[in-house]
Amino acid sequence: MSFARLQMKIDEVRNPTVLGLDPDLEHIPKEILEKYVHQHGEGLEAAALAVYDWGTALIDALCDIVPAVKPQSAFYEQLGSIGVMALKRTCDYARAKGLYVILDAKRGDIGSTAAAYSSAYLGAVKVGNLSVAPFDVDALTVNAYLGSDGIKPFIETAVQFDKAVFALVKTSNPSAGELQDKLVKGTDERFYSLVGDLIADISKEYLDEAGFSRVGAVVGATYPEEAAFLRARLKNTFFLVPGYGAQGGTAEDVAVAFNEERKGAIVNSSRGIIAAWKKRGGSYTEAARDAAFEMRSELRKAVY
C-alpha cells in the first residue's frame, strides 16, 4: 500500500507507532515454546509454531491502537523454511487485522535479482499461467548501496501493485556513521545525504495522493540532527524511524522526523514493547499493550 494509505491508518488511531516484531526466542515467554516442544519435540518446527502464536497474540493485543507492524525477517529466517512460513502467515494475519505490514528484510541486489526480491515480497510470480503473490506485504526495507539499478525494480513493482519500500539512509546503530557520515569531496554533503537524494530523485515521478513517493527512508531516532536535516531536504519522502526506546531515542528526538503537518513518519519500537513483560511482569500481551499506550502518549505529546 502507498504511504498515503499508511498515513490514513496513522491518523485514524492518532498514533505513529509501528510494532516491531523481533521474535528472538529470548523475548518469547518460555511456556509458549514449551507447549509446542511438548507436541513436536525440540526443533525448528516447535520454534516456528511458537513464534507464530506469539506474534499473532501481540497483533491481537495491539491492532486497535497501532496502525502498522514490522516483522524482522532475520528472526524468522533463522528458523529455516518453516520459520519463513511462520513469517508469511504472521504477515497475512496482520493484514487481515487491518494493519499496514512493513517487512524489515533489508534486501538489495540488481537487475533481475532485485526484480525477484520485489516479486517475492511486494508483487507476484508467474508459474505457468498462474500468478501468485508469495508474501504480499505492504512495504519492504531495502539497501541502496548498489545504486539506482538496485532500487528501480522495487519501484516498478511498488507502482504496479500499490506497494512501497523504505531504503536505508541513516541507520540508528552506533557504528552507522563509520561509512554513512563520510563527507563527499567537492560538497558539504555526507554520504547518507547522497543516498537520500538518490532515492528521492529516482522516485519523484511516482507520488501518491498525499504527495509521498514510493521510496521512503529509514532514518534513526538516535541521530536527531541528521533526521532534522533529512526531513527538511526530502519533502516527499516518508520516514521509518528505528531506535526509539531501547536504543536510546526519545519522543523529542523522533519529533523532528515529522513534517510541518505532523505527518510523513512512523516510529518503530520492538524490544520496548515486545519485551516489556520482562520489566513489568504480568502477561506479555498486557505488558506490551501498556508499553504501547505509554509510547503513544509520549509521541502524541511530542509530535502532535
Added chain:
Amino acid sequence: MSFARLQMKIDEVRNPTVLGLDPDLEHIPKEILEKYVHQHGEGLEAAALAVYDWGTALIDALCDIVPAVKPQSAFYEQLGSIGVMALKRTCDYARAKGLYVILDAKRGDIGSTAAAYSSAYLGAVKVGNLSVAPFDVDALTVNAYLGSDGIKPFIETAVQFDKAVFALVKTSNPSAGELQDKLVKGTDERFYSLVGDLIADISKEYLDEAGFSRVGAVVGATYPEEAAFLRARLKNTFFLVPGYGAQGGTAEDVAVAFNEERKGAIVNSSRGIIAAWKKRGGSYTEAARDAAFEMRSELRKAVY
C-alpha cells in the same frame, strides 16, 4: 568453511569458477516445470520442485570441474517458504557433492538481528536444549552499509563455525559507481575503498592457515581498474568476482583480482553457464558443462 579450504578446492580442479545458480524460471527448460505442474498443478510447489531438480542436475553435471556453487537467494525466496526449502535442499546437495557453497543473499543488519542472520545461514540456533543449523552454508554475501556493527556478528559466527562472508565492496552493475565511486573529502579515496578498508580492519585478527581473513569482498569484473586497486590494497581479502561473461567482464578483466600467487579470487558465472542451452541448443546440463569448460580454459589461460 574458511577461504583456505575454498582455495584448496580451487587448486584441486585448477578452476577458479563458481557456478551461479539463479533459478529465474526463464532460464529453466519448460519441460521441467511442466512435469511438476502435471503432478501438483500450477503454483509455487511445482515451481520449487522444478527449481530443485534443475539445480541438482546442474550440480551433478559440473561438480567434477567447478569447486563452488553460488545459489542466488532471491530466486528461491520468490517461491515463498517452499522455495526457501528448495534452497536449503539444494545447498545440502551441493555440499554433499563436495562443493563450497556461497549463498548470495546480501544480508545486512545490526546487533542481534545481524546475529540472527549469521545463525540462520552460517551458525546454529538453539531451541530448548537442541542446537540446529538451519542452512549451514560455507559463506554468505553481506552488505556493509550499516558499518562494523553489521559485520562483526557475522565474523564471530564465521570464526566459531569455520565459515566466511563476502561483503559488497565494488559491485558489477552499471549504476554501482553512483554511490560507491564518490570521493571522500580530505582523501583521494573512493567510498568503496573505505568499505574495503573497514572489512579488512575488523577481520584482520582472524586469518586462516592460508592467510585469508574471514571477510572476503565482492568486486565486479566489469571494473578491472578498481579491482586491481583493491587487490593491491587488500592483501588478506579473498575476492568474489561477479560480472564475467553475460555482464561483459572478460578473462583478462578478472585476472587482476588474483594475487601474485594466482590465488585469492573466484569468478562467478550464472547466465553464461545456466542459460547456455538457449544459445547452444542440446540439453541444458550438457550446454552448461560445455560453457563451463570454455570458461575454465579462458580463466586458466588468463590467470595461471
